[in-house]
Amino acid sequence: MKSTTELSLNLHNSRQSGRDLVLLHGWGLNQAIWDPIVPSLTSHYRVWTMDLPGFGDSGWEAPDADFSHASARVANVIAAHIDHPCVLAGWSMGGLVATEIALRHPRRVHRLVTIASSPHFLKTSEWSGIDPDVLRDFRAQLGSDLNKTIDRFLSVQALGSPQARAEIKAMRTLLKSKPVPHAEALEAGLQWLAQVDLRSQLCAIDVPMTRLYGRRDSLVPATIADAISTTLSAQNDQSQVFLNSAHAPFITEPEAFVEALISANDARN
Template sequence: MVFEKDGYRIHYAQAGEGQDIVLLHGWGGCIGSWKPLMRDLSTRARVSVPDFPGHGQSAEPPVPWDVSDFARAIADWMRALGMEKADIVAHSFGGRVAIVLAAEYPQLVNRLVLSGVPVPGLLEMRPSPRKRLRSGVYRALRAICSPALVGRVRAERMREALVQRFGSPDYRVLSPAMRKTFNRVIAQNLAVFLPRIQAPVLLVWGDQDTAAPIDIARALEGRLKDAGLVVFEGADHFAYLREYPRFYAIVRQFLLEGR
């Protein structure tokens, strides 16, 4: 199934009947990231899972987007599907979108489950000396890759070589257009949205998460109006998959049995 509007399209899957639950995947993920949870929740609810634009079977957005753009698109998609108020389960980048969605479109959001969500602006995260060194070397080498110095074609090749050498795995596989979107996404301050979230929030985190350290979860618990934290000891950024039976039981209790 496909939703289209304003030059973008969202491919999505849907199963079940009843209360609406939306599952939002992380960066580089897709509908398949939620296959077990969609299967299990759809026995008692209507579960809808989108591929974010630029992911899965959804085409890239027409221009570089930030998190607010993704949240607006998801809000439009939810309205088109007739959702009046949905529960949201989100991982990583999907959680960034869920935070903005809950703040900007509170009429669409009932409850939130967030796992492994980086939240720019929430904590002062100082990069390690090694990371600062790599960043400095990258900036210095990129300055040399100027079309005025080496020509346009050679500059593009050199810059791509730098990306492959210094970029993160997520960044290296992106198209040039999606790299611009990625840069806008990671730069957007999300902490400013937190005071506006009224929905109850369940935080489920792995204490070995290096992409979104456990300190973020603890800070979120303190900053959100109505939040609780469950920590999976020994689990990493993908706690929702590593500890799936436990994750499912907690989500089921929070969304379906705690009413």
């Protein structure tokens, strides 16, 4: 049981003088998910990884159940360590948090990168996303078997990937390198995925944006890429679809993914 509410933010290459890159993980995971690609990024960025509230080594406090509060906590910790705009990259639910930070604190963000993420995760008649029944099932199962729920979610994330078994095994190993997430954090995260909707605010994003998707992704279908493009300034928006990836392109196609992040750093905007 974690005894502190502090958030865990770690710098991986303190001697590097390049642009700061902050990586935020997705639901159920922790900052260790980035370990396989961090070495390939450290010659281009000062790389930071962070555990979101209640995940990994980060503590949880009751107000974190509110999405805006939790996102503000993340933003404040980043600002306490980095005194200039960073490249802020978030995967899945982490991309939702990163988007909220870019909206509320644009001066702290040099470029926003979302990875297999969406401003609204729930599927509707007009929007591609996660089936509401799937999220309801996860929430129902969470109360009876936390570990089984996380393991099932890992399987759903890898669904469609040509390397699904290997990816699930890799994610399980990385997940186990940190403490088990707080049940309250898992519950809150599922609620955010079901309820948070930032679509109407995307046009207000005042920083350059790079959006990365997996063509085989069953949780965040790549088809939403075009839908989002209609609300963003073409000058400040880039998107890329990894053809062989599902929900975790940085695991399925690590070399191409790293190149995409390097390109984001090299982009003019």
